[in-house]
Amino acid sequence: MKIFQEIINILRPARNLDFEKMQTTNPNARGIPVPTFKKGSSLDKSVEKVCPTGGIKVVSAKEVIFDYGACLQCGLCVEHSPDKLENSGFVHVYSVDRSALKVSYIDGTPTSHEESISDEVKQFRNITRKTGFQYREVAASGNNSTEAELNASFNAVFDSEASMVRVVASPKHADAVVYAGPVGPNMEVPLQVAWDTMPSPKALVACGTEAVSGGLFPLGNLPKQPDLFIGGDPPRPDVIISAFRYLMGTKKFSFREELSKFVEAKKAR
Ligand code: SF4
Structure with missing residues (x-):
């Protein structure tokens, strides 16, 4: 019986989101x-x-x-x-x-506004457009709501890995650091260490309104100007993945x- 169930599973249409048809x-x-x-x-x-x-x-x-x-x-x-x-x-x-x-x-x-794209982002895109990227997340003094949405981005609906975006345990193996929260004084050094540990080329992603601007709090010191800014408190998983695809250059936006x-x-x- 198990073999029949496996065949049904293979034939069943995928239920995950189609990011090509995503509405804003x-x-x-x-x-x-x-x-x-x-x-x-x-x-x-x-x-x-x-x-x-x-x-x-x-x-x-x-x-x-x-x-x-x-x-x-x-x-x-x-x-x-x-x-x-x-x-x-x-x-x-x-x-x-x-x-x-x-x-x-x-x-x-x-x-109107002409979007400016830095050389670092162009270089990151050249490498990750075909291969995707891996990131290490740093919870930098936020309320964990963005982390909950990042967790959800790996479920069967949003399926982050199908968009070639994976999470890794160590910044040594990562192409990007994704941080959430306003980066309070106690998290400035850990964020800097994670950034310094990553090999180049690499990207820093501000995920959520607090990471972009501080939100209700003053924004702490960052290792550098982020390469991608994602607004929302917290941003939805589909928004996060769409933003990652745009950073990689697999989505025009x-x-x-x-x-x-x-x-x-x-x-x-
Ligand atoms: S919706 Fe945005 S702009 Fe309006 S009050 Fe809230 S934070 Fe301010």
Whole structure:
């Protein structure tokens, strides 16, 4: 009987996610807030005070800047200004360029931004595009929620290894260090040691809003400027794997282009 069960298992269609068909939004998530106001209206400056991470700056009646690298996707700003902002469900918040996550909206439309890709990222891509990469995770003073999502990224639904991304026990065997949390004083040295132990070429990945900006806390000292910034508190497993694929160059993605397309499509509705 066992042999028949094995044959059924082989023939059964795979149930894991198809990352080629991944949407940038998730209907079950709040996602980042986006403006809904148009020309002639404006967002009240008082909204800046409700954001726990200082992620919103109302520059003028026309312009508001969101730092999505500091955004916890908590929805407080939307509760404060429901007629000017909305939870978008947009969760694919990642870039190799930190400044790409700081978005200026003029009259509710995101301004354009050319993503800058460092030589280190290009070199990392050249090596990992075909082979994938292995990472060592460093829990750097966070609340373990990002670690829970990283664990889930290896389950049968998300199947990180099918995207050629594996986890290893030692940074000696890793191509990347993925850290989560705001890197408190006690974790600065361990993170630096993990980084120094890895052979080059290598990448540093800030996984989650706290790792990108500190979130509710001051961000500690890092070994270097990260090569990939993944927003979300915590980011979903599918977002993490999509970001890894983008880092490797097996997925084409530009946060600013995708966000602009999303906002334009919303306005057209
Ligand atoms: S952290 Fe919360 S209040 Fe601040 S921008 Fe993000 S969703 Fe809005």
